[in-house]
Amino acid sequence: MKSGLGLVGVLVLFATLGPWVAGQDPNLSDFVRGVDGQGLPVGPGAAHWLGTDGLFRDELARLAHGARLSLAIALLSTVLSTVIGGVVGVVSGYLAGGRWGWVDGLLMRLVDVMLSFPYLLLVMAVGAALEQTGPGTVLLVLGLTSWLGTARLIRSKTMVLREQGYVEAARALGQRTLPLLLRHIVPGVVGPLVVVSTIGMASMILAESVLSYLQVGVQPPTATWGRMLYEGQHGMTLQPRLVLAPGVAILLSVLGFNLLGEGLRDALDPRQAR
Amino acid sequence: MLRRAFRRLASSLVVLWGVVTLAFVINFALPGDPARIVAGPQARPADVARIRQKLGLDRPLLEQYGRYLQRLIHPGPRSPDRRDEVHGSCGALGPLHVDLGVSYQQHRPVLELLLSRLPASLLLAAAAMLVQLAVGLVTGTAAAVRRGTLADKGVVALTLLGVSAPTFLLGLGLQYLFAYRLRWLPFDGYGQSSGERLLSVVLPALTLGLFGAAYYTRLVRDEVLGQLGQDYARTALAKGASRLRVLVVHVLRNTLLPLVTVVGLDFGTLLGGAIVTEKLFRWPGLGQLSVDAVVERDGPVILGTVLVASTAVLAANLLVDLSYALLDPRSRGRGG
Numbered sequence: 072m073k074s075g076l077g078l079v080g081v082l083v084l085f086a087t088l089g090p091w092v093a094g095q096d097p098n099l100s101d102f103v104r105g106v107d108g109q110g111l112p113v114g115p116g117a118a119h120w121l122g123t124d125g126l127f128r129d130e131l132a133r134l135a136h137g138a139r140l141s142l143a144i145a146l147l148s149t150v151l152s153t154v155i156g157g158v159v160g161v162v163s164g165y166l167a168g169g170r171w172g173w174v175d176g177l178l179m180r181l182v183d184v185m186l187s188f189p190y191l192l193l194v195m196a197v198g199a200a201l202e203q204t205g206p207g208t209v210l211l212v213l214g215l216t217s218w219l220g221t222a223r224l225i226r227s228k229t230m231v232l233r234e235q236g237y238v239e240a241a242r243a244l245g246q247r248t249l250p251l252l253l254r255h256i257v258p259g260v261v262g263p264l265v266v267v268s269t270i271g272m273a274s275m276i277l278a279e280s281v282l283s284y285l286q287v288g289v290q291p292p293t294a295t296w297g298r299m300l301y302e303g304q305h306g307m308t309l310q311p312r313l314v315l316a317p318g319v320a321i322l323l324s325v326l327g328f329n330l331l332g333e334g335l336r337d338a339l340d341p342r343q344a345r
Numbered sequence: 346m347l348r349r350a351f352r353r354l355a356s357s358l359v360v361l362w363g364v365v366t367l368a369f370v371i372n373f374a375l376p377g378d379p380a381r382i383v384a385g386p387q388a389r390p391a392d393v394a395r396i397r398q399k400l401g402l403d404r405p406l407l408e409q410y411g412r413y414l415q416r417l418i419h420p421g422p423r424s425p426d427r428r429d430e431v432h433g434s435c436g437a438l439g440p441l442h443v444d445l446g447v448s449y450q451q452h453r454p455v456l457e458l459l460l461s462r463l464p465a466s467l468l469l470a471a472a473a474m475l476v477q478l479a480v481g482l483v484t485g486t487a488a489a490v491r492r493g494t495l496a497d498k499g500v501v502a503l504t505l506l507g508v509s510a511p512t513f514l515l516g517l518g519l520q521y522l523f524a525y526r527l528r529w530l531p532f533d534g535y536g537q538s539s540g541e542r543l544l545s546v547v548l549p550a551l552t553l554g555l556f557g558a559a560y561y562t563r564l565v566r567d568e569v570l571g572q573l574g575q576d577y578a579r580t581a582l583a584k585g586a587s588r589l590r591v592l593v594v595h596v597l598r599n600t601l602l603p604l605v606t607v608v609g610l611d612f613g614t615l616l617g618g619a620i621v622t623e624k625l626f627r628w629p630g631l632g633q634l635s636v637d638a639v640v641e642r643d644g645p646v647i648l649g650t651v652l653v654a655s656t657a658v659l660a661a662n663l664l665v666d667l668s669y670a671l672l673d674p675r676s677r678g679r680g681g
Contacts, residue, residue, distance in 0.1 A: 184363035187662075189654040191620045195639045196371045196647065277511055281621055284513055285636065297511075304517055308525050318514040326509040333505075 072334020078327025086142045089135030097132040098292045112310065124302065124313055133294040134316055140289065141296050142324075144210045145275035151214025153221060153268040160225025161256055165233055165248075167226070179226070182219050190216065194278070195287050206289050213278055221267050225260050232259045262339045270332035273325045280321050296321050353666055357659045361652075365417075368651040369410050377642040383449045413648070416444040436460075445652070446645035450638075455649040458634065463653075465535060466630035469553070469623070470615040472546045476554025478608065481561025482597075488562065489569035490592065500562060507559025516552040516625045523548060533626040549626040553619055557611060564607065568600040602672050606665050613661030616654070 090097075101123060107113045112123040121130035159178055167175040185193065197212045232238060238255050246254075276296075282288035283297025291298060296317040303313030380397035381388070388396075397403050401412060421432045421442040434454035435442040445455035488500040524532040536545040572578060573596060581591045620632035627633075635650035637643070 180360065180363060183360045184367055187360055187655045187658045188364055188367060189620075189635065189651060192635050192639065192647070192651060192654070193371075195636070196368075196375065199375055199639055199642075273509065280511055281513070284511075284621065285624065287639075300511075300513065300517075304513075307517060307521060311521060314514075314517055314521075318511070318517070322506070322510050322514065325511070326506060329505060329509050 072331065072338065075327050075330025075332070075334050078323055079331055082138065082142065082324045082327060085135060086138040089138055090132065092135070095129040095132040097128060097136040097294050100127040101129065112313075114310075114312065121316060122312065124299070126302075130313070130316055133299060134296075134320060137294040137296045137299060137317065138320065138324075140206060140293065141276055141279055141321075144206055144213070144279050144289075144295075145272050148210040148213035148217070148275050148279075149268050149271045151210070152218040152271060153264060155214070156218035156221025156267075157225055157260065157264055159218065159222040161229050161252060161260060163222065164226035164229025165252060165256065167230055175226075178222070182222055185216070186219050191281070191285070194282065195285065198282070198287050206293075209279060209282060209288055213275055213282075217271065217275070217278070221264070221271070224263060224267060228260050228263055229256055232256050266332055266336045266339065269328055269335055273328035273332065276321060276325050276328070280317075349670075350667055353663055357663050361655060361659055364655040365414070365648070365652060366410070368648050369413065372644045372647055373406055375642055375644070375647075379449055379642065379644055382642060413446075416446070418443055445649040448643055448646050450641050450643045450646070455645045458646060459631065459649050459653055462629060462631045462634050465628060466616055466619070466623075466632070468542070468546055469549055469619055469628060469630055470612060472550035473553035473557065473615055473619070474608065474612055476550055477557035477561050477611075480554070480558035481565055482604075484558075485562040485565025486569055486592070486597065489566045489573065490588075492570060500566070504559040504562045507555060507562075510556070512552060512556055512621045513625055515555060516549070516622060519548050519551055520625075533628075535627075535629050545626075549619075549622050549628050552625070553615065553622050561604070561607070564603065565600060568603055569596055572596040572599050602669070605668060605672060609661045609665035609668070610658070613658035616657040 095101075106123075106127055112127055114122045116122065121134065124130050124133060159182075163175040163178045166172060193216050194212050197216065198208060233256065238251070241251050241255055279288060279295065280297030280300065283295045284301045286301065288297060289295050299317035300314060300321070303310070303317065307314050378393075380393050380400065380402050383400070384393045384396050394403075401409060404412075419442050420440055421435060432442060432444075434447045434456065435444045436454075436456045443456060445459070447453065448455055448458055451458065484500055488497045491497050520532055523530045530547050531541070531545045533548075534545055536542040569592075578591055578595055581595055582588070586594075616631070619628075619630060620636055622628065623630045623632035624636060631650055631653060634646065635654070638646035638650060
């Protein structure tokens with residue numbers, strides 16, 4: 072958990088301060104100091120700390136700006152998917168088996184359908200349908216397609232919670248449904264929601280980089296980690312560092328959020344700790 | 346048992362229908378005019394209009410949807426002729442025909458395209474599953490038996506790293522090491538002969554499989570740890586059974602059930618969802634086909650690949666559910 076928190080902290084720091092520290096335009100080609108004697112991008116040095124990429128742009132600046140974008144997209148899409156998944160889960164779980172049980176049935180069939188739909192195809196197709204792919208589209212697409220697991224989990228938690236004595240007591244005392252949900256059910260599912268959304272951050276960072284890698288993410292020349300990886304792979308055999316830099320960045324941030332999520336889960340539910 | 350199987354089958358079919366509907370709607374919402382794509386960029390407006398009418402794209406959406414569902418499974422002659430106007434793109438299953446239309450880009454029946462890609466996808470999925478099962482079972486059990494040691498902690502840390510690495514990063518790394526540096530294995534492609542094919546499948550299978558293996562290792566480790574703590578394991582040990590016997594005969598047998606669940610589900614997903622790996626290694630499977638179809642706005646192929654991928658996932662779900670009854674006698678009584 073501590074190492075997870077540390078990694079995430081470093082990542083946030085890098086995203087906020089990085090662009091300023093790198094101090095260069097991530098989309099500007101430097102044909103003077105960014106090119107070596109053979110006309111290839113320079114390696115790490117004083118002018119460019121991490122060297123330049125295939126188009127002689129500063130690698131560190133691109134990495135830092137990419138961090139900002141990747142993190143922002145991951146954060147907002149996670150918020151979106153957590154909200155949708157939470158609401159669907161609580162509503163579905165509370166209504167299941169009752170007079171409004173058909174609502175639960177309908178929602179869960181929708182989840183079934185979307186879950187058996189090939190995920191990347193769904194994302195790509197929704198992205199293509201929204202036409203121009205800016206960061207806003209990408210986060211919308213990711214958020215709208217990734218709430219399914221959350222909804223299922225929260226639904227089952229809600230079904231357990233609503234049978235608890237205090238919930239029945241509140242209902243018997245005549246509390247209306249909405250306040251009852253907000254006051255007695257929602258606080259009970261916040262813990263699992265926090266855990267799911269932390270691990271969700273990890274998968275969003277991965278998904279965003281996969282989209283960029285498949286060239287259906289944020290369009291060039293904007294720097295994202297996946298895009299940098301895609302551009303770096305063509306010269307991989309000559310300059311592995313151009314694959315390594317964004318690759319390690321993705322790996323460490325995903326690892327950080329995974330560690331943090333697992334730490335939170337063990338902290339919130341000590342019985343499951345291994 | 347039979348009733349349960351029937352009910353599960355019916356609900357799978359409902360979900361499948363939902364998938365087709367969703368795919369149809371998304372397909373319709375995609376930008377670009379299919380008739381123009383088929384006709385080509387140089388075509389005259391009159392030709393585009395004629396093609397639009399021929400493909401039925403000038404009809405209302407609901408009618409197109411109805412027609413697609415109708416064509417999906419319909420009766421027809423036993424052996425359809427490719428030159429046949431009505432049944433030209435069909436595949437026959439006895440007196441029943443399956444028709445997924447004709448690709449806008451490649452002008453071949455979608456069914457034919459899908460069938461031509463299926464062997465590559467099956468090979469890759471099977472090889473990847475082999476990797477993740479073998480690695481997962483061995484390292485997971487070993488870590489559980491040596492719980493708390495440095496080796497165990499190392500394995501747990503490695504698995505976390507494994508599930509955090511993007512597939513394409515692992516794939517690129519493997520390519521760099523084994524294909525470029527050591528030159529042991531082909532960089533990408535499918536190979537011409539079956540010998541080449543077996544060599545070509547190694548790297549993509551490792552890429553897919555090591556990712557899954559990390560997950561399986563954790564699963565097996567947790568499960569074996571849980572089982573080792575059970576009374577029956579302690580009793581068997583107390584009776585003088587060797588540790589190896591307890592592990593293999595008692596414990597591993599009980600970890601099989603949860604493993605079968607994920608193996609079934611994963612195989613379904615692997616079959617239709619190895620998009621990134623297939624692209625990275627230029628593997629001519631269903632994943633590549635589907636990505637190309639989305640990029641090229643090839644509607645019928647998009648629908649076809651979605652249908653195949655979803656069917657694979659749903660069929661796997663169904664089989665897993667039914668296999669419970671066979672593997673776990675306790676679940677037989679319930680629900681009939």
